[in-house]
Structure formats: structure tokens, C-alpha cells
Amino acid sequence: MLNLFQHLMKTSPVDGGPEPKAIGDKQVQDDDGITEMTDLLSKFDPLIQERETLLLTGVKDPYALVMEEVKSPTVAICNGKETILLGTYNYMGMTFDDDVREAGVRALEEFGSGTTGSRVLNGTYSGHKECEEALKEFYDMDHAMVFSTGYQANLGIISTLAGKGDYVILDIDSHASIYDGCAMGNAEIVAFRHNDVEALEKRLKRLPEDAGKLVVLEGVYSMLGDVAPLKEMIRICKENGAMTLVDEAHSMGFIGDNGRGVVEAQGVIDDVDFIIGTFSKSVGTVGGFCVSNHPKFEILRLACRPYVFTASLPPSVVATAATSIRKLMHSGNKRAHLWENSKKLHQGLRDLGFEIGTPEAQSAIIAVIMPDMERGAMMWQALLEEGLYVNLARPPATPANMTLLRCSLCAEHTSEQVDQILGMFEAAGKAVGAI
Amino acid sequence: MASREEIMAKVSELIGPFNNKGVELKEDTTFQGDLEWDSLTVMDFVAAVEDEYDIIITMNMQAEIENIGQLSSAVAKLMDD
Ligand SMILES: Cc1ncc(COP(=O)(O)O)c(C=O)c1O
Numbered sequence: 307m308l309n310l311f312q313h314l315m316k317t318s319p320v321d322g323g324p325e326p327k328a329i330g331d332k333q334v335q336d337d338d339g340i341t342e343m344t345d346l347l348s349k350f351d352p353l354i355q356e357r358e359t360l361l362l363t364g365v366k367d368p369y370a371l372v373m374e375e376v377k378s379p380t381v382a383i384c385n386g387k388e389t390i391l392l393g394t395y396n397y398m399g400m401t402f403d404d405d406v407r408e409a410g411v412r413a414l415e416e417f418g419s420g421t422t423g424s425r426v427l428n429g430t431y432s433g434h435k436e437c438e439e440a441l442k443e444f445y446d447m448d449h450a451m452v453f454s455t456g457y458q459a460n461l462g463i464i465s466t467l468a469g470k471g472d473y474v475i476l477d478i479d480s481h482a483s484i485y486d487g488c489a490m491g492n493a494e495i496v497a498f499r500h501n502d503v504e505a506l507e508k509r510l511k512r513l514p515e516d517a518g519k520l521v522v523l524e525g526v527y528s529m530l531g532d533v534a535p536l537k538e539m540i541r542i543c544k545e546n547g548a549m550t551l552v553d554e555a556h557s558m559g560f561i562g563d564n565g566r567g568v569v570e571a572q573g574v575i576d577d578v579d580f581i582i583g584t585f586s587k588s589v590g591t592v593g594g595f596c597v598s599n600h601p602k603f604e605i606l607r608l609a610c611r612p613y614v615f616t617a618s619l620p621p622s623v624v625a626t627a628a629t630s631i632r633k634l635m636h637s638g639n640k641r642a643h644l645w646e647n648s649k650k651l652h653q654g655l656r657d658l659g660f661e662i663g664t665p666e667a668q669s670a671i672i673a674v675i676m677p678d679m680e681r682g683a684m685m686w687q688a689l690l691e692e693g694l695y696v697n698l699a700r701p702p703a704t705p706a707n708m709t710l711l712r713c714s715l716c717a718e719h720t721s722e723q724v725d726q727i728l729g730m731f732e733a734a735g736k737a738v739g740a741i
Numbered sequence: 742m743a744s745r746e747e748i749m750a751k752v753s754e755l756i757g758p759f760n761n762k763g764v765e766l767k768e769d770t771t772f773q774g775d776l777e778w779d780s781l782t783v784m785d786f787v788a789a790v791e792d793e794y795d796i797i798i799t800m801n802m803q804a805e806i807e808n809i810g811q812l813s814s815a816v817a818k819l820m821d822d
Contacts, residue, residue: 473799478784488800495800499784512797706781 393697399718400590413625429618449603456584456594462612465491472518510546519548525568526556530663531671551580559588640717659741682709688734768810
């Protein structure tokens, strides 16, 4: 396999896995005539091995951390120790907002713990409609469709929009949910180099003029925290007759004057056809959505399988989401503080000698590039021992096989906490020889 | 119109800058196994082939391609269409 398709399987951290056995060895018959089973999990042996090797070096499993207590959007107890949270995507700190929690409690009491049904059957309560109204107002758009997760929103919208004979054109560094949406549909998939305007344009021009085309972009790319040149890209898509979808998972609530995302900040929100987003970051709960001005948008509710064939969000969740979204409309001061925090952390880490994924803070994600997985894991653990949680990201989810310590700031981090964080990075970095 | 042999020769030429290990290039040389390319290298190389012939090799097609011979045939077919 040329193996670009390995991106479609980004969720599997093993490179391709072992070659499938030839048909001949697959079924071994015992003397008693019983066919021996082929262990389907043996394809994960290389991953098991890699994990064991890493754990043998003495580092804790970075993917098995338990938060024993959560005190606020920025502080939790991990391994009995008070820990500053710097890797939660809880950008606007809405998880402990009083109004948000109160709305959730009220909905839980009035509507019960769950809907036990699909949005198109018994699973649409007034809270779901209210949540979609809040989204329509937030984005100033005609239509909003709420999914059970952002992952399912991408899966559903991409696979439903782009059918057989259509083309999906995407950035090579797209999120797993975008690749999975492509894999689930029947369209032809064309990838272009990350954030490369010219590469996108060349490809669009080579596609058949009359074919349906969907270009999928992200406002902020979550691995390095870099922003896409949407202004140029959206213009080129228009010129070449392509529809556009922008995933604004990491910018909602924060980027743009009204927090509508990079599309707003770059002045192209009226030119994009679909915006996808999630409630699991700035909104502070769980769920996903798509908003659009397309006059035929509502029909997707009947055609989109990841919308139809799953239960809707619980009443408490949509109530917290709607309340949070409405508060995010008027959070200009918090946005300004989050920018200050992001710029301060970016500059501070650079001054300490760390290599950062972007030349300046472009979002609330500051990605520290580590030389390799082993030192990345050591640094991650040293930070945790200092009392700081960051996200450890590794190939193949990362671009160019990088190991990253991804920091995401919160509007609720105080400036003093950012100073503390920088102190912890200095101590841990020196302890493991990373600076 | 380029013949399959000409395409194969051109493809081998385009592999040059990415062939860090100096692997001998034959019909059945595989990109992943023999050349040991990671996905970024694959993308850059595919872009070079696409630019050379002004074609698009979709990811769907790429998934079926393992070696130089298969790639050359795929390019030849795209040129025919
Ligand atoms: C760019 C992007 N899209 C979609 C998602 C999926 O969001 P959710 O957590 O709601 O499934 C994420 C989050 O992981 C993301 O980073």
C-alpha cells in the first residue's frame, strides 16, 4: 500500500500492522477436525511491544491518568497531588460556570437522565431545539443540527454530503473524524499539503469541472495550534466551484470578535457552506453540531446516518450547552484574557529554550516539540510530578512523526498560574535535559 | 502520449530525490517496505508525480498501489482517460 491511507486509520497507532497471513495458513485443522481460531488481536502485537518497551524505561503510562477530583476548570487532583490542568481544551472554562451547572441540574430534574431515543424518533426534547436555536443565534445562521459528538458530526456530514462520484479535498493534517467521515462515504478523496494554498488550487483545477466537490478545512489545527489561511482558501474554492466545510472545534468561543471562529476572524464566514463544531471544548460539555445557511440543509436530518441511528444527548447536556453558548456570545473580556495567557505562555516557553509549533501564539494551543517519544514521555511525567498536566501527542496522530507536549490554555487560568506553569516547565525541562 | 516504459523511467527519476537509502528501483520495489517512506514523503512524492503529468492520484487509488510498477500502470491509465 502506498500508505497515504494510513491517515484514514489514524486511530490505529500501529503502522499498518503485520501483513495478513496467506489464506492457506489461516485455518489450521486439528486432528479432531476443529478449526483453530486466528487471534484477531495479534495485529496489535507491535503496539503492545512498543508500549511495554516504553513502560520498562520507568515512565508512567501517559494514557492511563485518572483525575481523582476536579476542583475547577484549571485544577484537579491526580495521584493525590493538586495539579494545574493545561491540556483539557476547556478554553473558556465553562465547565464550572454557575448558570451552566444550574441549567443542567434543572433539566436533569425536569426531563430525566436521558432521552433513550434517536433525534428523529423520541429523542428530540424542547432542550434540543433550544440548543439549536442558541447555535443559530451564536453563528447568525439559518440552520443548526446537534449531534451526539463532534466526531459524529464530521462522520455524518462528510459521508452524507459527498457521495459516489463526488470528491472530498482535505488537508493532509485533518482530524481523525474527518478522515473517518471520508472512509465511511463513497467519494474520491484528495489530500493536499498542510495549509498549502497553491497545492489546494492545483488539485481543484485538475478535477472534473462538473463533479461535486467538498473542501474540508479546519480553522485551528489541533496538533500544532496553527491557523489556516482560510481567506485565500475559501476564495479559491469558490472560484473553482467547490463547496466548503470548516471544522472550528478549536476556535469556537475564542477566535473572532463574536467567538465564531477563524472564519469570522478572516472575514469569510458568509462564504463557507458548513461549519462543524463541538461542545467538548469551549462549550464545556459533550456534543457536536453543524450550522449552515443552505436552504436544503434540514433534509440532512433524515439522510445522515450518524444523526439518525444513535441516541440523542441527555437533557442536562443540551441544557448546559445552550446556556454556555449563550454566555459565550458575550465573553469578550474572557477572550481577551485567554489571548493574553496564550501569548505569555508562548513567549515564556520560547525564552526558556523550548521549540514551539508556531512562530507566535495563533490560538490557545501551544505545542512544545520534543525530540523523541522517550524524552517526550519523560518530560510529560516530570511535569506531572511538578503538578502540571499537559497532553502528550505522538505519531501517527501528529504531523511529521513529531512527539508533542500540547498545552491548551483556559480563560480561567490566572496570570500567576501561567507564571507557575513556566516555572514547572523550567524545572522539568532541566531535570530531563530537554533545555 | 508517454508509453508505460517512459512513465516507469520518469517515475524512477522522480523517486531519486526521495531515495535516501539508494535502493535499486525495479517494477516490484515497494514504497513502504523497500523505500521505507513515511506518509509525508509519500505525499511529497505523489505530488511530484501529479505535477509532472497534471493528474490527480486519489487516496482511493493510492490505497491499491504498493510498488513502482503498479504506480506506473495507474499513471498510464490516468493519462489514457
Ligand atoms: C478538529 C476536531 N474535530 C472534531 C473533534 C471531535 O469532537 P468531539 O470531542 O465532540 O467528538 C475534535 C476533538 O477531538 C477535533 O479536534
